[in-house]
Amino acid sequence: LGQSIHYFEEVNSTNNVAKEIAASEEEGTLVIAEIQKGGRGRMGREWVSPHGGIWMSVILKPGIPLRHASRLTLVTGLAVANVIRNMGLDARIKWPNDVRINGKKVCGILTEAKAEVDRVEYVVLGIGINVNMDLKDIPESFRTGSTTLKVELGRHIKRVSFLQDFLLELEQQYINFKTQPFSHILNDWLALSDTIGREVKVTTPSRIIEGKAVGVTPDGALIIRKADDTKEEIIAGRCIYVRP
Numbered sequence: 001l002g003q004s005i006h007y008f009e010e011v012n013s014t015n016n017v018a019k020e021i022a023a024s025e026e027e028g029t030l031v032i033a034e035i036q037k038g039g040r041g042r043m044g045r046e047w048v049s050p051h052g053g054i055w056m057s058v059i060l061k062p063g064i065p066l067r068h069a070s071r072l073t074l075v076t077g078l079a080v081a082n083v084i085r086n087m088g089l090d091a092r093i094k095w096p097n098d099v100r101i102n103g104k105k106v107c108g109i110l111t112e113a114k115a116e117v118d119r120v121e122y123v124v125l126g127i128g129i130n131v132n133m134d135l136k137d138i139p140e141s142f143r144t145g146s147t148t149l150k151v152e153l154g155r156h157i158k159r160v161s162f163l164q165d166f167l168l169e170l171e172q173q174y175i176n177f178k179t180q181p182f183s184h185i186l187n188d189w190l191a192l193s194d195t196i197g198r199e200v201k202v203t204t205p206s207r208i209i210e211g212k213a214v215g216v217t218p219d220g221a222l223i224i225r226k227a228d229d230t231k232e233e234i235i236a237g238r239c240i241y242v243r244p
């Protein structure tokens with residue numbers, strides 16, 4: 001991964017650029033920018049992307065059915081968490097894709113896929129990591145609940161070596177993804193997730209589901225046991241922990 005890199009000082013969104021070029025680019029191509037003016041988060045939210053972060057998109061062509069594309073979000077979250085853990089920080093994953101340190105978000109992932117019938121033509125993994133910003137660099141309305149690697153480690157981080165470590169780790173996880181049963185990756189993901197066993201409230205565009213998170217399905221959907229003891233699987237949504 002990262003044999004070919006498109007670097008920009010400023011873009012609207014690296015995911016938009018990646019989607020424009022994905023059809024004609026090789027697997028593993030990276031789009032990366034110093035700042036994004038229109039950074040996008042999940043569920044139509046804005047993603048604040050000032051100087052000091054790593055804002056990037058990785059183009060993959062895994063040739064998998066579309067329903068398995070969300071698995072790559074878990075693979076990516078696992079890779080980010082592993083690299084941060086190797087720096088000595090206790091990174092955890094909040095379903096589906098927030099990487100957090102001490103309960104504060106340090107990374108978000110936005111996976112977008114294009115499919116022909118049910119086969120994925122390409123997947124764009126959009127990865128945003130708060131690296132060298134101070135909290136004052138993040139607008140106040142986004143600050144609560146966010147942190148940066150610099151704040152957590154108390155020192156400046158070399159973004160290039162972080163990126164090298166991350167690309168090696170993502171490549172390894174991607175090889176595992178293609179060669180091993182997905183249950184292996186899921187087990188590693190579960191070991192780093194702090195969502196299972198918690199009381200959660202998940203908001204989807206159509207409704208709110210409350211209950212206890214009891215597991216994830218092989219496709220990464222969250223399984224919630226509700227007060228009436230029935231279970232529900234949620235593919236995508238915003239998850240809030242009822243108790244911190």
Ligand code: BTN
Nearest residue numbers: 013039040041042108109126128
């Ligand atoms: C989220 O947690 O809501 C996902 C945030 C994803 C942000 C990254 S930054 C690089 C890429 N380009 C975007 O516009 N978004 C993703």
